Amino acid sequence: MSxxxxxPTKGTKWFSGILVVIYAVITIVPLLWIIATGxxxxxxxxxxxxxxxFEPTLEGYVNLxxxxxxxxxxxxxxxxxxxxxxxxxxxxRGTVISGPSRYGERFxxxxxxxxxxxxxxxxxxxxxxxxxxxxxxxxxxxxxxFILSTRMMPPIAVAIPIFLxxxxxxxxxxxxxxxxxxTAVNLSLxxxxxxxxxxxxxxxxxxxALIDGYTRFQAFYKVVLPQAATGIASTAIFCxxxxxxxxxxxxxxxxxxxxxxxxFIPNIIGVNGKDWPAVAAGATLFLVPVMVFTVxxxxxxxxxxxxxxxxx
Amino acid sequence: xxxxxxxxxxxxxxxDTALSDVSMTVPxxxxxxxxxxxxxxxxxxxxxxxxxxxPDSGTVKIGDRDMAGLTPAQRDVAMVFQQYSLYPHLTxxxxxxxxxKSPILKTPQAAIDVKVxxxxxxxxxxxxxxxxxxxxxxxxxxxxSIGRALVRNPxxxxxxEPLSSLDAKLRxxxxxxxxxxxxxxxxxxxxxxxxxxxxxxxxxxxxxxDNGKLVQFGTPREIYENPxxxxxxxxxxxxxxxxxxxxxxxxxxxxxxxIGLRPEQIIQGEGEDSTVSRVERLGDQTRLHLIFxxxxxxxxxxxxxxxxGGDIVKIRPRNPHYFDADGARVA
Numbered sequence: 001m002s003x004x005x006x007x008p009t010k011g012t013k014w015f016s017g018i019l020v021v022i023y024a025v026i027t028i029v030p031l032l033w034i035i036a037t038g039x040x041x042x043x044x045x046x047x048x049x050x051x052x053x054f055e056p057t058l059e060g061y062v063n064l065x066x067x068x069x070x071x072x073x074x075x076x077x078x079x080x081x082x083x084x085x086x087x088x089x090x091x092x093r094g095t096v097i098s099g100p101s102r103y104g105e106r107f108x109x110x111x112x113x114x115x116x117x118x119x120x121x122x123x124x125x126x127x128x129x130x131x132x133x134x135x136x137x138x139x140x141x142x143x144x145x146f147i148l149s150t151r152m153m154p155p156i157a158v159a160i161p162i163f164l165x166x167x168x169x170x171x172x173x174x175x176x177x178x179x180x181x182x183t184a185v186n187l188s189l190x191x192x193x194x195x196x197x198x199x200x201x202x203x204x205x206x207x208x209a210l211i212d213g214y215t216r217f218q219a220f221y222k223v224v225l226p227q228a229a230t231g232i233a234s235t236a237i238f239c240x241x242x243x244x245x246x247x248x249x250x251x252x253x254x255x256x257x258x259x260x261x262x263x264f265i266p267n268i269i270g271v272n273g274k275d276w277p278a279v280a281a282g283a284t285l286f287l288v289p290v291m292v293f294t295v296x297x298x299x300x301x302x303x304x305x306x307x308x309x310x311x312x
Numbered sequence: 313x314x315x316x317x318x319x320x321x322x323x324x325x326x327x328d329t330a331l332s333d334v335s336m337t338v339p340x341x342x343x344x345x346x347x348x349x350x351x352x353x354x355x356x357x358x359x360x361x362x363x364x365x366x367p368d369s370g371t372v373k374i375g376d377r378d379m380a381g382l383t384p385a386q387r388d389v390a391m392v393f394q395q396y397s398l399y400p401h402l403t404x405x406x407x408x409x410x411x412x413k414s415p416i417l418k419t420p421q422a423a424i425d426v427k428v429x430x431x432x433x434x435x436x437x438x439x440x441x442x443x444x445x446x447x448x449x450x451x452x453x454x455x456x457s458i459g460r461a462l463v464r465n466p467x468x469x470x471x472x473e474p475l476s477s478l479d480a481k482l483r484x485x486x487x488x489x490x491x492x493x494x495x496x497x498x499x500x501x502x503x504x505x506x507x508x509x510x511x512x513x514x515x516x517x518x519x520x521x522d523n524g525k526l527v528q529f530g531t532p533r534e535i536y537e538n539p540x541x542x543x544x545x546x547x548x549x550x551x552x553x554x555x556x557x558x559x560x561x562x563x564x565x566x567x568x569x570x571i572g573l574r575p576e577q578i579i580q581g582e583g584e585d586s587t588v589s590r591v592e593r594l595g596d597q598t599r600l601h602l603i604f605x606x607x608x609x610x611x612x613x614x615x616x617x618x619x620x621g622g623d624i625v626k627i628r629p630r631n632p633h634y635f636d637a638d639g640a641r642v643a
Contacts, residue, residue, distance in 0.1 A: 204397035207364050210384040211391045212416030212460070226401040 031287075037280035045276040050256045059093075062086045063270060064103050064285075068095035076100040082139025103282060106264040111289065112175055113260055114244040117182035121239045122232055124183070125190030126198075130220060132191070134206075145191070151188040157247045166253055181253070182243040190235045197231025198224065233300035237293065244290050261286050314375035314467045314500060315340040321360055321370035323524075330356040332524040333370070339467070340519070341498040343491070345511040345532075347547045348521035354504040355394070356471045357521070361502060363387050374467050385416055389584075390461035391470040394504075396453040398445035405441040406430065407457050417464070424463075431459045434489055436482075450477045458486070462493065468500040475510060487513055508548050512536075520608055522545045542639040545572055551599060551610040553633075554578075561629050568634035568642045575612040583628025588619050602627065 008016075033292035037045050039056040068090050071079070079096060090097050097114040131137060132144060162181065163172075171177030201224055225232075251263045265282040268275050316338040323331040330352045338344045345356040359365040360372055363384040372379045379387055390411070398407050408428045412419040419427075429458035432438040435455040440448060445456065456472050474490075475483045491514045494501050505511060511518050512532050512583045520535060520543070528535055528544040539545035545553045554573045558564035562585070564571060598617050602609040602625060609627075619625065634642040 202397070204393055204395050205399060207384075208391070208393060208397040208399070208460075209410070210364065211389060213361055213385045213416040214386060215383070215415075219417065223399055239401070266603035 009167075021161050025170055033122045034280050035284050038277055038284045040277050040280075042270060042275065047278070057277075058086070058090070059089050060275070060281040062089045063278040064268065064281045065098050065101055066090065066097045067101050068093075069098045070094060071096045076186070084100050102264065103268075104263045106259055107285070109175065109254075109258055110244060110260040110262070110286070113178040113182065113258070114240055114289075116175070116179040117186065117243045118236050118240045120179060121186045121190050122236055125187055125194050125235065126225075126228065126232060128187075128191045129194035129198050130224065134203070144195075147188045147191055151185075155185045159249065159252055162249075163252060171253075173254050173256055175258050176259070178250070178254065178258055181249060182239075182246060186242055188238040190239055193235045193238070194228070194231055197228050197235075200229050202233075230300045233297040239299055240293055241290055315342075316361055316468050316502065317371075318357070318360065318372040319371050319373075321357075321372060323356055323360065323365065323368050327506060329362070329524045330550050333366070334521075334524070334526045335370075336519055336526055336529050338500060338502055340500055342516045343494050343501045343503065343514055344519060345503045345505060346519045346521055347506065347508070347511050349506060350522040351523075353524040354521055355472055356524075358391065358472055358502060358504055361387075361468065361545065362389050362391050362470055375404075376492035385414070388467045389470055390464045390466040390468075391484075392458050392472060392474040393462045393470040394474075394476065396450075396457040398448075398453055398456055400444075400446045401442070402445055404432075404437060404443050404445055404448070404456050407456055408447050411464050414528060427463050431462045433488070433575045434462070434493070435459050451479060451482060454478060455482075455486075460488075465497070465499075466477050468502060468566045469494075471501065471503045474503075474507055475505070475507070490514060495636055508550065512548065518548075520547050532616045539572075539633065539642050542570065542572060542635045545574075545633060545641075549574055551575060551612065552608075554609045554611070556604070556607045556609070557636075558634060560607065561632075565634055565643045567636050569637045570639075571629065572608070572633035572635060573611075573629055574611075577630050578609070578611045579628050580611070581626055583626050585624050586627050588621055588623045588625060590621060591617070591619055600625070 036054075038059070038060045040054050041057050041059055044051045044054045044284070045060075066086070071094060075096065076091065076094075082091050087097055094179065137143065152306060166172045166177055166181075169177075171180070205223045205227070206216070206219045210216065210224045214222065246260075247262045247264065250260045254260060261282065265279055265286065266274075266276045268282060270276075270278060316450065317336075319335045321331055322329075324561065334353070335351060336344075346357060348354050351583040356365065360367050361374070361379075363379060363382060363386075366380075372470070374387060374389070375426050399410065402410065405428060405477050408431060409424050411417065411576065412424045412427065428441070429438070432441055435458060437452060437455050440452060440456075440642065445453065448456065454474065454477050458471070461469055463472070475486055478486065490501075491501070494514075503510075503514070515532050518532050518535050519526055522543050527534045528540045531540075532548065535544055536548045539548075542553075542555055546555075555570050556573065558571045560571060586602040588600060589603050589608075590601035592599040592601070593615070596615060597612050598615050599614045600617070600619065602611065602628065611627075613619065
């Protein structure tokens with residue numbers, strides 16, 4: 001491990017501090033804008049010039065989670081006074097809630113497909129990376145290059161063959177299909193990243209475990225995996241972010257049962273066309289799982305590679 | 313406990329010959345030290361016995377069992393690695409328990425606690441048991457790695473320079489401790505070092521390796537007093553054996569090209585003149601650097617000698633070793 005021995009000057013510190021602040025503002029403002037829009041009324045959300053200070057309302061969230069129908073005065077009379085706070089919000093717009101929206105299902109689909117493909121990718125990726133790192137695999141370099149080459153074009157370039165293939169295999173609009181697809185796309189990246197991490201783990205640990213009476217698989221499980229945890233965690237975050245945010249394939253290959261949230265959110269229609277507060281609310285909630293996942297694994301990301309007890 | 317037999321073991325790594333036709337028997341209950349410089353094949357020999365590497369040809373037997381095709385776990389060996397190889401995600405205690413908890417041993421927890429406590433006591437690491445393995449000093453790591461072998465009772469212990477990064481005091485403590493453990497338990501121990509004091513004090517047998525070949529195998533005294541070659545002779549003895557052209561003193565046998573003189577083979581005060589170039593006072597002994605007919609000689613003299621640089625000392629050999637052009641012993 002090497003540290004820089006020269007302390008940065010005051011000027012350098014200020015300069016880099018300002019750069020970081022500018023970068024933070026540029027990246028965070030759109031995020032804050034989305035979150036704010038979720039709490040605006042539809043009128044405020046499209047007001048020009050844009051409204052920065054507004055009266056917050058949960059209308060966007062109510063609209064996100066419900067289907068509503070326009071109601072006449074008699075219908076409203078008949079229905080009686082609103083039972084819940086969200087019904088009240090709907091009534092104010094002259095609508096009644098007719099049922100829950102599809103957002104919950106779509107969100108759940110995203111969770112199943114995103115985390116499912118990430119988990120599968122980690123299992124396959126770790127096994128492949130371990131083999132590439134430790135065993136004499138014939139044509140190892142060529143295979144590794146081939147694996148990497150699958151990532152050299154944008155995945156969507158093969159959308160049409162994949163679409164046809166999925167149709168023939170009956171994978172269109174299925175959870176399994178999407179999990180397999182995202183796993184295939186992410187696998188090359190994870191094999192390469194994980195191989196790097198596993199290469200860093202000295203062989204001596206496994207050798208010690210072999211001598212201590214463990215089989216190779218047990219040594220892998222008890223000694224290599226815990227030390228690769230950092231690498232697995234950071235790779236998993238990359239995979240999850242891709243699978244979670246993926247839009248193009250989701251539009252193309254899913255429409256109903258397996259549709260994920262990204263193609264669903266922008267198409268939420270309100271009374272007067274696009275319901276921007278509901279779209280923003282959907283986007284805000286959609287951010288949460290990846291954020292939680294990243295924060296949970298933050299420790300591993302920051303810790304970097306373990307510095308082991310092997311003398312070099 | 314068992315003896316270990318290597319017969320005709322050879323191993324190459326690419327173009328490098330690591331071991332060539334090594335045969336030796338490590339008798340049951342013996343403490344065998346392998347000596348040789350870096351690259352002589354010491355570590356490779358251990359790895360052959362442990363099963364971490366497979367010989368290209370030849371067989372390794374532990375007891376009467378041929379080890380071919382057996383995994384390290386099936387061979388019932390314990391090994392101390394030169395690089396410690398402590399499991400960094402575990403505490404010291406968990407590191408020491410690790411072999412006892414293996415699916416092969418499955419030791420009950422009570423027995424594990426007793427054993428770990430005992431070994432930690434011997435190695436003076438009891439106070440560190442709950443530290444992370446990575447939070448130790450080099451010497452402590454090395455002791456834990458020795459401990460991880462000592463908690464077991466294997467057919468043979470393999471140790472790869474286990475004392476190399478300890479300070480002098482601890483090293484001499486552990487030398488005695490290791491020797492005691494081995495002597496009391498009757499364990500068979502195959503031990504790699506390039507420290508000749510370790511070899512002389514602990515070994516029942518010494519194997520001298522040179523470029524992958526076992527050049528001599530015997531008791532430390534045998535190798536010291538009766539080396540087969542210049543190479544074997546220079547492995548043991550402090551200061552090292554002096555090698556001069558054979559005709560320097562006259563009386564060399566046929567075929568002898570070099571004469572080898574250990575300090576005790578040099579009589580001072582008789583014979584031919586040599587010049588003192590330097591006097592090194594080490595406390596318990598004083599080393600005399602002499603120049604004799606243009607050749608450097610290092611010998612030992614009286615600790616309180618009054619000799620200084622430039623003085624003349626007469627020397628003559630007594631029962632010297634003679635070596636031929638290839639370095640093999642002639643007489």
